[in-house]
Amino acid sequence: MEKRMLSIKPLFLLITANLLGMLIVIMNKDIQSENIVYLCALMCLINVIAYLVINLCALGDGYLFIIISMLSSIGIIMQTRINSDNGIRQMMLYLAGVFCYFITIIVYKVFHKYWNRLTLVYFGVSILSFILTALLGAVKNGSKNWIIIGGISIQPSEFIRILFVLSLAAVLTNGKFKKNKDQVEDKKMKRLRLGIVAIIAYINAFCLLLQREWGIAVLFFAIYLSYLFIYGDSKLFFSANIFAALSAGFIGVKFMSHIQVRVSTWLDPFADATGKGYQILQSMFAISAGGFAGSGIGHGAPYFIPIVSSDFIFSAICEEMGVLGGIAVLLLYFVLVYRGFKIALSSTNDFNKAVSIGLSVMLGVQTFIIVGGVVKLIPLTGITLPFISYGGSSMITTFIALGILQAISSMKGEVTDEIE
Amino acid sequence: MQEIISKILTYIFVIIIYLFIYVIIRMIFLDIHTMYRKKSGGFADAYLKLINLRQDLDFPVDESYEVSDNEVIGRGKKCDISIADRYLSTKHSRIFKSSGKFYLEDLESTNGTYLNGEELTDKAVELLDGDKITVGRINFLFVLPSKGE
Numbered sequence: 001m002e003k004r005m006l007s008i009k010p011l012f013l014l015i016t017a018n019l020l021g022m023l024i025v026i027m028n029k030d031i032q033s034e035n036i037v038y039l040c041a042l043m044c045l046i047n048v049i050a051y052l053v054i055n056l057c058a059l060g061d062g063y064l065f066i067i068i069s070m071l072s073s074i075g076i077i078m079q080t081r082i083n084s085d086n087g088i089r090q091m092m093l094y095l096a097g098v099f100c101y102f103i104t105i106i107v108y109k110v111f112h113k114y115w116n117r118l119t120l121v122y123f124g125v126s127i128l129s130f131i132l133t134a135l136l137g138a139v140k141n142g143s144k145n146w147i148i149i150g151g152i153s154i155q156p157s158e159f160i161r162i163l164f165v166l167s168l169a170a171v172l173t174n175g176k177f178k179k180n181k182d183q184v185e186d187k188k189m190k191r192l193r194l195g196i197v198a199i200i201a202y203i204n205a206f207c208l209l210l211q212r213e214w215g216i217a218v219l220f221f222a223i224y225l226s227y228l229f230i231y232g233d234s235k236l237f238f239s240a241n242i243f244a245a246l247s248a249g250f251i252g253v254k255f256m257s258h259i260q261v262r263v264s265t266w267l268d269p270f271a272d273a274t275g276k277g278y279q280i281l282q283s284m285f286a287i288s289a290g291g292f293a294g295s296g297i298g299h300g301a302p303y304f305i306p307i308v309s310s311d312f313i314f315s316a317i318c319e320e321m322g323v324l325g326g327i328a329v330l331l332l333y334f335v336l337v338y339r340g341f342k343i344a345l346s347s348t349n350d351f352n353k354a355v356s357i358g359l360s361v362m363l364g365v366q367t368f369i370i371v372g373g374v375v376k377l378i379p380l381t382g383i384t385l386p387f388i389s390y391g392g393s394s395m396i397t398t399f400i401a402l403g404i405l406q407a408i409s410s411m412k413g414e415v416t417d418e419i420e
Numbered sequence: 421m422q423e424i425i426s427k428i429l430t431y432i433f434v435i436i437i438y439l440f441i442y443v444i445i446r447m448i449f450l451d452i453h454t455m456y457r458k459k460s461g462g463f464a465d466a467y468l469k470l471i472n473l474r475q476d477l478d479f480p481v482d483e484s485y486e487v488s489d490n491e492v493i494g495r496g497k498k499c500d501i502s503i504a505d506r507y508l509s510t511k512h513s514r515i516f517k518s519s520g521k522f523y524l525e526d527l528e529s530t531n532g533t534y535l536n537g538e539e540l541t542d543k544a545v546e547l548l549d550g551d552k553i554t555v556g557r558i559n560f561l562f563v564l565p566s567k568g569e
Contacts, residue, residue, distance in 0.1 A: 296427035
């Protein structure tokens with residue numbers, strides 16, 4: 001049997017990083033609230049407990065959670081440094097996220113038989129929430145994508161990401177299309193299935209475009225394309241989709257003003273340095289001010305960057321911890337996505353495999369889109385940096401997504417496809 | 421002064437993150453290493469290696485199976501190497517060790533056991549490293565690591 005060796009080294013490093021980071025922040029900033037110390041202690045405690053629970057109860061992959069915790073800790077430290085109230089809220093969100101993480105593991109494991117049959121439910125809920133957002137939505141940062149319920153604002157498009165992955169995975173691995181006489185898929189069925197996948201993907205992406213959720217629309221499309229790449233075997237269909245995406249992008253650039261702005265500021269931010277190019281220029285100034293080793297936490301000037309706590313948090317990290325710190329963050333994401341693919345590869349159930357591929361791609365592409373955006377590698381689209389950006393919906397969603405991955409990794413070998 | 425201290429602490433913070441990444445990657449590497457050793461070549465003794473591409477088969481089968489003293493191959497759940505191939509008999513064939521040598525024996529299976537393409541008769545045949553064993557739709561390579569490796 002597999003021997004489980006419990007190493008506390010990473011846990012030790014995580015706690016040290018937590019405490020050290022908090023120390024630096026508190027040293028450089030008078031924080032009125034004492035809660036922050038208690039919350040930090042509570043967070044360390046939760047880190048320890050969760051790590052031990054996952055490793056001792058054999059809840060699957062032992063690396064996911066600790067990497068997430070490290071990323072969240074970096075996020076919390078930066079949030080507290082920028083705005084201590086946000087920091088406290090972010091810590092609470094982290095605790096809530098961990099709670100959701102474990103709930104997701106349990107729920108996903110208990111009902112593991114039903115998840116692949118709920119395609120219509122996933123799709124229906126997505127569409128319903130699009131409609132609700134359109135009717136009740138509030139406008140924030142130029143996008144109408146928030147619903148405010150009892151003082152709490154939530155962003156439904158964040159939660160739809162998981163539903164989207166689940167619905168595509170459910171269609172792609174649906175047994176109905178597979179089991180005909182010879183157990184071999186015939187071509188027509190395969191085409192029908194890819195057609196349904198395409199319809200779901202395009203409807204979702206279209207609704208997101210209506211909401212002006214550029215970033216998430218691109219993210220959805222990337223997930224859809226990677227599914228096509230993995231499950232479809234028609235090169236023609238794949239290229240047709242890429243062509244469709246490119247032409248949609250081209251039409252967007254030509255005729256829609258807000259996309260035009262994004263692209264033109266990406267190509268030449270100095271053309272309107274005090275206006276439209278301000279964001280991206282400030283972000284780049286911040287990164288260059290930080291240099292290789294950074295200005296030290298608490299001694300940069302991230303306030304100059306607009307919406308620094310959510311979209312531009314990566315620039316703030318680069319400014320204060322240097323490019324080295326930024327690369328460390330990217331490496332953490334890299335390992336996380338790698339673990340996701342590893343889980344997908346070792347999963348023995350088709351649906352679970354598809355879900356874990358989708359979620360890993362989601363995490364990787366999301367990081368690429370926003371980090372690429374703030375360093376001006378690609379046009380900037382507003383999307384959150386998973387686990388680090390300030391924002392409840394995004395935090396909880398990513399925790400749920402990773403909870404599903406953790407659940408899938410723990411079901412390895414237990415759940416296989418049924419064989420007659 | 422404070423700026424210098426917090427700068428140094430920030431460096432330490434970043435170094436800790438790198439250490440963390442190093443530890444994690446090292447742990448992952450060790451995991452893969454042990455798994456890899458378990459999968460191929462790491463067997464104490466002989467093992468069977470699957471030659472077929474797994475995606476060509478519509479039933480689950482492992483990449484490799486360890487062979488120790490006595491292994492029964494078949495469709496039955498109680499077999500040591502139980503494979504849900506329809507072309508296998510419940511107890512199809514047996515590999516056993518006798519005075520340091522491995523032998524393959526057919527257990528009166530319906531579709532027969534083939535060693536290097538030749539059907540086995542009722543006599544057990546000695547297995548050598550690199551022999552090809554065919555049962556049902558599955559082809560195995562018999563690997564016998566030479567001692568002292």
